[in-house]
Amino acid sequence: xxxYSCDIIGSSDSSIRNVVPxxxxxxxxxxxxxxxxxxxxxxxxxxxxYHEKELGIKAVTLPSTSPANAxxxxxxxxxxxxxxxxx
Numbered sequence: 001x002x003x004y005s006c007d008i009i010g011s012s013d014s015s016i017r018n019v020v021p022x023x024x025x026x027x028x029x030x031x032x033x034x035x036x037x038x039x040x041x042x043x044x045x046x047x048x049x050y051h052e053k054e055l056g057i058k059a060v061t062l063p064s065t066s067p068a069n070a071x072x073x074x075x076x077x078x079x080x081x082x083x084x085x086x087x
Contacts, residue, residue, distance in 0.1 A: 013042040019050075034057070
């Protein structure tokens, strides 16, 4: 996860405040990870803000699997995720 801790009301991404980013550097330094995928635009926004420059890995944004994301059916999510994971 991009965020280690924050203040949030319920599960509303728009209410996120007081973000403490996760320290991803030790994980990436000790692994062979070369790609980062973010589950939703909010995750991608915080990854870009706190991690992309330091880690040097551009994230691929995937549509959120949250039930609040009613824009996509499960079938459409599977299709989009499959296409982007092959990038």
